[in-house]
Every structure is written in structure tokens, then in C-alpha cells.
Amino acid sequence: MNLKVSVIGAGSLGTAIAQLISANVDSVYLHARRKEVVEEIARTGYNSEYYPNLKLAENITPVSDYDCIKKCDMVFLCVPSSGLRSTLKKLSPYICKNCIMVSTAKGIEYPSSKTMSDIIREYFDISPVVFSGPNFAFEIAQSLFTAANISSDNPQNLEIVKKVLSTEEFKVKVTDDVIGTECCGVIKNINAIAYGICEGMNLNDNARYAVLTKGFNETKDIIEALGGKIETVDDYCGFGDLVLTSTSRESRNHTLGMLYGQKIVVDEKASGIIFEGKNSIMAIKEICDQKAVNSIIVNFVYDVMVNLEPPKLAFKKLWKKME
Structure with a gap:
């Protein structure tokens, strides 16, 4: 061209x-x-x-x-x-x-x-x-x-x-679907952190994939509340990106979650490492509260990263609400 x-x-x-x-x-x-x-x-x-x-x-x-x-x-x-x-x-x-x-x-x-x-x-x-x-x-x-x-x-x-x-x-x-395409790329960071936290805690496979499934389904709730299309979450930018970013060791947000799961808090400014998910969790938690979307995965990541709750304690709270 x-x-x-x-x-x-x-x-x-x-x-x-x-x-x-x-x-x-x-x-x-x-x-x-x-x-x-x-x-x-x-x-x-x-x-x-x-x-x-x-x-x-x-x-x-x-x-x-x-x-x-x-x-x-x-x-x-x-x-x-x-x-x-x-x-x-x-x-x-x-x-x-x-x-x-x-x-x-x-x-x-x-x-x-x-x-x-x-x-x-x-x-x-x-x-x-x-x-x-x-x-x-x-x-x-x-x-x-x-x-x-x-x-x-x-x-x-x-x-x-x-x-x-x-x-x-x-x-x-x-x-x-501009809203869905763009916001899937934000929410997948949170799911990647959640999965990483579970892996950092050495949580068993069954539980980790249950958390991943819950995060995928809750992504649809959040996208719909934001005005996007639910079917977008099933596409490359949704399901594909969520699974790739959540499960791969090459993913920065997966790595960030693993560190928090091991109770290692990263100083991004000192390390020079940029994790887009850290800002994402604060913004999406606020959006969920405003839109009355109850996402237990968002709450889990927020508790660990922002409230600095011990990951095992935060996970027990999460698991009690799983269905």
C-alpha cells in the first residue's frame, strides 16, 4: 500500500x-x-x-x-x-x-x-x-x-x-464493539493477576482454573455494564487474551500476581517494571462499585494488591462466594 x-x-x-x-x-x-x-x-x-x-x-x-x-x-x-x-x-x-x-x-x-x-x-x-x-x-x-x-x-x-x-x-x-474490545484488554489484566496470585500460593490446578472460569464469566457482566457486547468476550480480544495473559509465564501481570501470591510487594518505580494491571484493578473496582457489578475476582485482586490482605486469607473469602 x-x-x-x-x-x-x-x-x-x-x-x-x-x-x-x-x-x-x-x-x-x-x-x-x-x-x-x-x-x-x-x-x-x-x-x-x-x-x-x-x-x-x-x-x-x-x-x-x-x-x-x-x-x-x-x-x-x-x-x-x-x-x-x-x-x-x-x-x-x-x-x-x-x-x-x-x-x-x-x-x-x-x-x-x-x-x-x-x-x-x-x-x-x-x-x-x-x-x-x-x-x-x-x-x-x-x-x-x-x-x-x-x-x-x-x-x-x-x-x-x-x-x-x-x-x-x-x-x-x-x-x-469499541467498548468491549478495549475493555476486555483491561479486565484480562485483572484475571491474569488473580490467576498469578493463585499460582504464587501454590494453589491446586482445579481451584486455579475455577478462578479463571469465574473471571471469564464476570468479564461478561462488567463489559455489559459498561455498554459493550457480551459476545466480544468470546472473541480473540476476550477469551483468547484472557487465557494467554493469565496462564503464560511471559505475561507481566501473571508475574505480578505470582509475586503478590508469594507476599512479595513490587515497587514499580524502583524496579522500572510497568504492570498495567495495577492501575486497572483500582479503576475497575471503582467502576464495578458504581455500576453495582459484584465481581468476586475483582474484589479478590483488590484485597490482595490494594488492601494488602494476606493472599490465603483473601482466597478463603473468595472461595466462600464461589458457586
Whole structure:
């Protein structure tokens, strides 16, 4: 396609997305905050911090400024949810009116409880495309078989983004349920933490999968209360992402849950590790209370992570309410 695309964020996902779409567009500009990353990619073709064995496509150009965005048709936002607002402030002078914006962050702002698309609309008169699915970045980068959902209020933009992302290995399914697609990506973080807590406690398999099942069903209640479609929870961005993020050791939120299950409280600022689920649990707990949705899985994670209850005590409370 005769398109120029910017990818904001040269981390694991941003680099993977840049590599994925490079086969379908003319030019990809990969934006990195650190000049040493830009210099290394320009000199060697490798982003060694994330993919030391992956040679990036020749039409991927590393950049540290935003000037080239002015001539781009599409921008992928591949930054953590916690950094999206500050990134949008920097981008605001460069985004043209007809630019298609794609949001990949799976999180929710706290205490505003705004989704990533809500925040994007604050800065731009644009209906963004939401990207979500059971997607580990390193598998996308290696062109392994992957599927994802995309959603937007703009059907024309959806079709363009689908063409940009689609390859023989990467399958894209379009949905019109923006709320469900985006919020599934938030709630799955909570389910991943819940499952991780159970694993960190060395809880038996039967109990862990019962908790996972309960979390899946309660996700439908929360999505419906938010105005999304229940059937979205059965799709890639729902069931697929929930199971992947909950059960894989590669998942940061699963790891976060395991640490809490072992009574290890992580100082994210000191460690530099970003867990989007920690903000998610506070925001979703507040939403559940406002919408009168009684989610025992949300309450369980909130008790362990926010109230700092001993995980075994919190689990006993959870189990008494299981049915």
C-alpha cells in the first residue's frame, strides 16, 4: 500500500508492529525516545535490547523526533497506558486531520477511569482504531501465527488498518464493539493477576482454573455494564487474551500476581517494571462499585494488591462466594 506509517515506541511491541507492517506499506518510521536506540538501528538494522537476532526491514527508519509524522497517513501508538497522555501532548502539533491513529495500549487511566481511546479523543478529533488480542510481541516479530481484533467507529479506517496489519500469518478480525474490545484488554489484566496470585500460593490446578472460569464469566457482566457486547468476550480480544495473559509465564501481570501470591510487594518505580494491571484493578473496582457489578475476582485482586490482605486469607473469602 502506498502509505507512510509512524510507530510511536521502539520497545518490544512497537518494534514488532513496525516489522509486521513493513511488508504492506511504503515507509515505516520507528520512534525511539533514546538516541542510542535510533543510532543502533540506523547503523546495524537491529534493536538489540529487544530483538538481538531480528534484522529489521530496510523500509523501517528509526527516528527520535516527530517531524515525519506530519507526512504520515497512520500512527500506531505503542507506548504503555501510563505514558499515553504525555505522549499525546508531544504529538499534538504533528498529527494531521486525516491521520488514522491506532491504539495498542491495554490499560485504563486512574483515577479518571478513561480508556485509551477516551484520552486520544481529548487531544484529537479522531475516532481511533483499537487493537487487541492474544498477542505476545516477540511472536509477532517472528511472524508466528497470530490473530487479533480491531475496532473503531470509523468503518473506512478499520478496513485500511486491517490491510496494513494482515499477512499470511497475522489474521485480523474487525468488530464494531469499541467498548468491549478495549475493555476486555483491561479486565484480562485483572484475571491474569488473580490467576498469578493463585499460582504464587501454590494453589491446586482445579481451584486455579475455577478462578479463571469465574473471571471469564464476570468479564461478561462488567463489559455489559459498561455498554459493550457480551459476545466480544468470546472473541480473540476476550477469551483468547484472557487465557494467554493469565496462564503464560511471559505475561507481566501473571508475574505480578505470582509475586503478590508469594507476599512479595513490587515497587514499580524502583524496579522500572510497568504492570498495567495495577492501575486497572483500582479503576475497575471503582467502576464495578458504581455500576453495582459484584465481581468476586475483582474484589479478590483488590484485597490482595490494594488492601494488602494476606493472599490465603483473601482466597478463603473468595472461595466462600464461589458457586
